[in-house]
Amino acid sequence: MALTREEALQRDAADPLQPLRGRFALPLAPDGGPAIYLCGHSLGLMPLAARAEIAAAVDDWARLAVLGHEGARRPWITYHDALAAPIAELLGCRTDEIAIMNSLSVNLQLMLASFYRPLGRRRCIVIEAGAFPSDRYAAATHLQWHGLAPAEALIEITPRDGEECLREEDVEALLERRGEEIALVLWPGVQYLTGQAFDLARIERAAHAAGAIVGFDLAHSAGNMPFPLRDSAADFAVWCSYKYLNAGPGAIGGCFVHRRHFDPARPRLGGWWGHELATRLRMPHEFRAAAGAAGFQLSNQSVLAAAPLIASLELFRMAGMRRLREKSVALTAFFDQLIAERTPQVRSITPSAAAARGAQLSLRLSGGPERGRRVFQRLAAHGAICDWREPDIIRAAPVPLYNGFEDVFNFVVRLEEALRSDG
Numbered sequence: 026m027a028l029t030r031e032e033a034l035q036r037d038a039a040d041p042l043q044p045l046r047g048r049f050a051l052p053l054a055p056d057g058g059p060a061i062y063l064c065g066h067s068l069g070l071m072p073l074a075a076r077a078e079i080a081a082a083v084d085d086w087a088r089l090a091v092l093g094h095e096g097a098r099r100p101w102i103t104y105h106d107a108l109a110a111p112i113a114e115l116l117g118c119r120t121d122e123i124a125i126m127n128s129l130s131v132n133l134q135l136m137l138a139s140f141y142r143p144l145g146r147r148r149c150i151v152i153e154a155g156a157f158p159s160d161r162y163a164a165a166t167h168l169q170w171h172g173l174a175p176a177e178a179l180i181e182i183t184p185r186d187g188e189e190c191l192r193e194e195d196v197e198a199l200l201e202r203r204g205e206e207i208a209l210v211l212w213p214g215v216q217y218l219t220g221q222a223f224d225l226a227r228i229e230r231a232a233h234a235a236g237a238i239v240g241f242d243l244a245h246s247a248g249n250m251p252f253p254l255r256d257s258a259a260d261f262a263v264w265c266s267y268k269y270l271n272a273g274p275g276a277i278g279g280c281f282v283h284r285r286h287f288d289p290a291r292p293r294l295g296g297w298w299g300h301e302l303a304t305r306l307r308m309p310h311e312f313r314a315a316a317g318a319a320g321f322q323l324s325n326q327s328v329l330a331a332a333p334l335i336a337s338l339e340l341f342r343m344a345g346m347r348r349l350r351e352k353s354v355a356l357t358a359f360f361d362q363l364i365a366e367r368t369p370q371v372r373s374i375t376p377s378a379a380a381a382r383g384a385q386l387s388l389r390l391s392g393g394p395e396r397g398r399r400v401f402q403r404l405a406a407h408g409a410i411c412d413w414r415e416p417d418i419i420r421a422a423p424v425p426l427y428n429g430f431e432d433v434f435n436f437v438v439r440l441e442e443a444l445r446s447d448g
């Protein structure tokens with residue numbers, strides 16, 4: 026039976042997480058009403074409590090100036106401690122395996138500096154074809170930094186002919202075939218363009234069986250997929266916190282270093298904040314790495330870039346990642362079904378199995394890029410916020426912390442109207 030608005034309303038009314046929506050600021054549509062915001066895969070909404078967290082940090086700065094390092098309500102020296110534990114819980118790893126620092130691309134370069142150690146024939150980096158450009162640039166420039174040509178040392182795994190998504194078995198086959206050439210596999214938890222989620226334990230096992238290091242980009246997994254690090258023994262991972270983690274534009278990112286790499290002798294690009302805490306402020310001449318992932322930090326904490334994350338993580342704590350994921354699976358299935366029922370000119374290229382996707386659907390519009398762009402602009406003009414990726418893809422994600430079934434219904438109705446009015 027076709028899905029209806031009544032059904033959407035009923036499902037929202039039965040949703041125990043629905044009240045959390047009121048804890049976020051919702052942007053306005055051009056007509057002054059609330060927008061239909063399905064863009065949390067790009068930038069999460071602002072938790073209302075973020076203002077108070079930022080204001081508290083700014084007040085402490087005004088009140089205490091330099092004394093805030095130790096005297097602030099959340100002392101700045103250890104500000105990240107409040108963040109590492111809840112992030113570790115969301116990702117499914119230990120708190121001491123997490124460092125909250127920098128932003129994603131910077132962390133990726135730092136992790137490559139520590140973990141990409143080309144030796145003899147083993148010098149290739151494997152990524153997915155169509156990786157997010159920053160990841161590709163990071164891998165390619167890192168190879169060049171070592172005097173290697175990306176054309177020879179960067180291996181990009183493509184989907185099979187006629188397919189949109191990648192198969193884990195193709196990654197396994199490549200690693201079996203060319204394992205001795207591969208130094209490092211950099212793989213996304215959720216692919217940014219297609220929305221495909223991977224079985225990360227499988228990727229990790231295949232990489233390690235081939236003798237390679239494996240690192241994950243969790244930009245589209247953190248706060249979206251439950252516990253992406255729990256069942257794998259990845260060597261490192263990186264993420265940002267402005268998408269599903271709702272910490273605001275350019276918010277602080279993070280990285281994970283597996284405990285087996287805690288040896289202070291592991292090469293790294295160091296800075297004073299990675300020095301052991303007990304003697305850090307005595308300004309010793311020699312660097313002694315702090316225990317755990319903290320030993321990979323470089324600079325002192327970006328308190329203002331981290332404050333909103335505190336507000337957001339409190340909402341994750343209230344909701345619980347399992348309940349969020351349960352709702353997310355239902356929301357995205359509802360979205361997928363509505364698209365299939367109401368917009369025949371649109372096809373989701375995101376896998377349909379719940380385990381192989383997160384919140385996002387990537388919708389391919391028929392009729393060519395010009396038409397697609399026009400439809401996208403009509404959606405925006407009618408207050409439906411998603412994003413457009415050339416040449417013909419709309420990405421849209423119902424986020425379980427603040428979206429409901431009615432949002433999804435309204436979005437698909439607007440899409441239907443935009444397609445109809447374009448002929």
Ligand SMILES: Cc1ncc(COP(=O)(O)O)c(C=O)c1O
Pocket residue numbers: 128129130131157159160213217242244245265278
């Ligand atoms: C998959 C992926 N990798 C890397 C980045 C780059 O992140 P940053 O600008 O925080 O370095 C993004 C940003 O959207 C991303 O989606």
